[in-house]
Amino acid sequence: MAEAAVDEDVLALRERFLGREFDEVTFVINGDRFAEYAKVCGETAPRFTDPAHPDFQAPPTFVSTLVGGRSMPPDFPNLGGMGMDAGKGVEWKAPVRAGAKLTGKSHLHDIYTKTGRSGRMVFLVTRMELRDENGVHVANADTRTVIRERIKK
Amino acid sequence: MSGKTVSAIADVEFGAQLPSFTPDTSIAATRRFGRHVGWNTPRFTDHEGARKEGLPGAIVPGVMSQGFLGAMIHRWAPDAEIVAIDTVFRAPVLVDRPHTITGVVTDVDEDAGTVEIDITVANEAGETRVFGTATARLSKD
Numbered sequence: 092m093a094e095a096a097v098d099e100d101v102l103a104l105r106e107r108f109l110g111r112e113f114d115e116v117t118f119v120i121n122g123d124r125f126a127e128y129a130k131v132c133g134e135t136a137p138r139f140t141d142p143a144h145p146d147f148q149a150p151p152t153f154v155s156t157l158v159g160g161r162s163m164p165p166d167f168p169n170l171g172g173m174g175m176d177a178g179k180g181v182e183w184k185a186p187v188r189a190g191a192k193l194t195g196k197s198h199l200h201d202i203y204t205k206t207g208r209s210g211r212m213v214f215l216v217t218r219m220e221l222r223d224e225n226g227v228h229v230a231n232a233d234t235r236t237v238i239r240e241r242i243k244k
Numbered sequence: 245m246s247g248k249t250v251s252a253i254a255d256v257e258f259g260a261q262l263p264s265f266t267p268d269t270s271i272a273a274t275r276r277f278g279r280h281v282g283w284n285t286p287r288f289t290d291h292e293g294a295r296k297e298g299l300p301g302a303i304v305p306g307v308m309s310q311g312f313l314g315a316m317i318h319r320w321a322p323d324a325e326i327v328a329i330d331t332v333f334r335a336p337v338l339v340d341r342p343h344t345i346t347g348v349v350t351d352v353d354e355d356a357g358t359v360e361i362d363i364t365v366a367n368e369a370g371e372t373r374v375f376g377t378a379t380a381r382l383s384k385d
Contacts, residue, residue: 127280132311133267136318151326152314155307156281179310180330233330 098204101213104168105202113164114197118157122189125149128156148186154221154232155179157195162217162234164199170213172238177214180233187221187229195219200233213238250321253357253382262320262347262361267312269304271339277308291339302339306374309337313363313376316345321382327358329378337365337373350377357384 097105122142129139129150138146158179187193200218204211219232248263250256271289278284283305286293294302310331317326337343343365351360358381365374 124280127276128311129315131268131273131277131281132308133265133315134311134318135315136322139318150311150314150318152307152310152329155310159282176306176333178330178332179306180328181310181326182328183326235332 098211101202101204108164108167108199109202110198110200111164112196112198114161114195116157116160116195116197118193118195120149120187120189120191120193122147125153125187125189128153142189146186148188151183151230152179152181154181154183154187154219154230155234157193157221158217158219158232158234161197162236163215167199170238170240172213172240174215174236174238176234177237178235180216180231180235182231182233183229184231185223185227185229191229192224193221193229194223195221195232209239211240213240249319251323251383253352253354253359253384256321256349256352256359256382258349258352260349262316262349262363265312265316265319265345267309267315267343267345267365269337269339269341269343271302274302274304274308274339277305281307283307288339299336300338304337304339306331306333309333309365309374310376312345312365313374313378316347316363317361317378317380320347321380324380324382326378326380329376331374331376333374335371335373338367342368343373354384357381 137144139150197219201216215236217234221230275289278289291301345365347363361378363376
């Protein structure tokens with residue numbers, strides 16, 4: 092299958108920014124917080140809701156709540172439109188337990204475009220890789236931001 | 245398959261529908277989410293405040309909608325490990341409006357012990373607000 096053409100400006104952004112780490116944050120995981128998250132979201136499995144359960148752990152999607160600080164490299168250019176949250180993704184690799192100290196390192200994982208009747212939309216996927224104190228990779232948390240470009244007159 | 249839970253990959257058939265799930269999208273729920281998890285701003289916890297931002301009313305945080313999808317899978321397969329989940333926010337999920345989540349199995353890999361699931365959050369008009377795809381691992385025994 093032929094690869095879709097990529098706009099030159101997007102190619103330049105990809106070359107400049109993809110894979111370049113731009114942020115690092117540490118978290119101490121609060122079991123009460125993720126148990127509340129689980130209950131409000133409708134989880135009923137005790138391993139997510141009951142701190143006394145022997146396998147007590149965060150629901151896989153909980154790591155999406157850790158994202159929210161810097162989501163773009165500080166030198167990323169202003170594309171001229173308003174950014175909106177277009178989606179979240181999680182790759183789960185190992186349980187996240189109460190009290191765990193995690194380090195999240197962020198980079199731009201993908202940049203692509205879609206063009207419709209209202210113009211071009213640029214999608215930016217920011218990935219936070221989360222590792223525990225032993226360096227075990229426990230999860231990736233992706234945030235997809237869409238920027239609808241202003242039509243140039 | 246309504247109401248039935250599964251525990252092993254052999255229990256799952258291609259095309260099977262997961263039991264539908266009605267998430268709690270009440271203002272009480274988003275306020276509780278705001279107090280304990282985050283996103284405690286008027287856009288999510290106060291209809292009037294959200295209207296001042298140009299929204300039709302308070303909306304459910306995207307991370308909470310994503311949590312609904314995970315909960316739905318665990319209600320169907322309580323011991324499943326969700327190894328990947330991708331969520332697309334197509335339109336706001338309005339607070340205090342009924343929504344229904346449906347899911348369907350789109351692939352079964354018995355060797356890997358994994359299933360692929362498409363999940364949709366729809367409003368009372370049947371309009372898709374959130375769409376997700378997930379990969380879940382189940383016991384091979």
